[in-house]
Amino acid sequence: MVNFLLLQENIIEYSKKDIDEGNTPQKIYEVCSCIREAFCLSYSIRKGNNLFIYSYEENLLLSFIGTKLRYLGPDERSQALLLLKALELGKNVVPKVEPEMIKSTPGIYSTKFIEDSLPFNYFNNFFNGNVYLVIDDIESINQELGSQFLDKKVERIINNDLYIIPTYTISAQKSGFIDGFREMKNINFVSLSKIKSIENKILYINFRKDHLETP
Numbered sequence: 001m002v003n004f005l006l007l008q009e010n011i012i013e014y015s016k017k018d019i020d021e022g023n024t025p026q027k028i029y030e031v032c033s034c035i036r037e038a039f040c041l042s043y044s045i046r047k048g049n050n051l052f053i054y055s056y057e058e059n060l061l062l063s064f065i066g067t068k069l070r071y072l073g074p075d076e077r078s079q080a081l082l083l084l085k086a087l088e089l090g091k092n093v094v095p096k097v098e099p100e101m102i103k104s105t106p107g108i109y110s111t112k113f114i115e116d117s118l119p120f121n122y123f124n125n126f127f128n129g130n131v132y133l134v135i136d137d138i139e140s141i142n143q144e145l146g147s148q149f150l151d152k153k154v155e156r157i158i159n160n161d162l163y164i165i166p167t168y169t170i171s172a173q174k175s176g177f178i179d180g181f182r183e184m185k186n187i188n189f190v191s192l193s194k195i196k197s198i199e200n201k202i203l204y205i206n207f208r209k210d211h212l213e214t215p
Contacts, residue, residue, distance in 0.1 A: 001048045001049065001050070001127070002048070002049050002050075002161075002163065002205060002206065002209050003049070003050045003051075003052070003123075003127050003161065003162040003163065004034075004038055004049070004050070004051045004052065004162075004163050004165060004202055004205075005051075005052045005053075005054060005123075005162060005163065005164045005165065006031070006034060006051070006052070006053045006054070006165050006167055006198070007054055007056065007164060007165070007166040007167060007168070008031075008053065008054065008055050008056065008167050008168070009055070009056055009057060009167075009168050010055055010056070010057040010058065011055045011057075011058055011060065011087060012025050012027045012028055012031075013025075014028055014080075014084065015084070016081065016084065019077060019080050019081060019084070024076075024080055028080055028083070029076060029080075030167075030197075030198065030199070031053065031083065032076045032079035032080050032083065033076075033197075033198075033199035034051070034165075034198055034199045034202055035051060035064065035072070035079050035083070036074060036076075036079060036199070037199045037200070037202040037203045037206065038051040038064070038202050038206070039051070039064070039066060039069065039072060040072070040074045045066065045069055045072060046066055046206070047066045047067050047069070048066055048067075049066045049206075050063070050064065050065055050066055051063075051064040051066075052064070052123075054119065058090070058091075058112075059095065059112060059113045059114075059115065060087075060090045060091075060093075060110065060111070060112050060113075061110075061111045061112075061113070061119050061122070062083075062086045062087070062090065062108065062109070062110055062111075063101060063108070063109040063110075063111065064107060064108055065107050065108075065109070066107070067107075068106055068107035069106065069107030069108070070105065070106035070107055071105055071106065072107075082104070082105055082108060085104050085105060085108075086104040086105075086108050086109075086110050087110075089102060089104045089110045090102075090110035090111075090112060093110050093111070093112040094112070095112040095113055095114040095115070096114065097114060099111045099112060099113050099114075099119070099122065123162065127161060127162050129161035129162065130161040130162070130188060131161065131162050131164065131187045131188070132161060132162065132163050132164065132187070132188050132189060132190045133164045133166075133187050133188070133189045133190070134163055134164065134165045134166075134189070134190050134192055134201055134205075135166075135189050135190070135191055135192075135193075136191070136192065136193040163190070163205060164187075165198055165201060165202070167198060192204065
């Protein structure tokens, strides 16, 4: 199993009309590409994967659970519509001390956390392995967050655990989410600086997982 967590600063607004008219925001297409690379094979879905998308400003988490996922097609329109439905549901979810997973469509859930509460314990329901922060530049991370922020050992990508992939630059001012994970688990890092797009980082991690599974 591979778990992916995309960190976003905020939710990008769009509508079904935008999708129908071909005006879907580029950042939404990028998220859709990540969904596709996390799950879509030529003729099937990767049931062993989970994808989480967390919006920091809204304290909203979308969960794509591979074992329960249905209706996800390989095309961007299908992905954008499913994502839109989950986002619209999430806006109306009432945050609770013990948050609930509200089903949008089979396998896709919206969860909203109360103010100043972060979803660290939530992830214990899905994995009990290691946490890896996927980064591009080790030196900049050390400069921004201090040399003690992360272990200096670059870990191999293996067939389990959670891979956190920020879609924005991690800095000392925006490190609260990562710091919270550090209180729960030790965080290692994986440097994929030669792979520029986020979806291709996901593709590479899946490739490594598939390679390890091949006898």
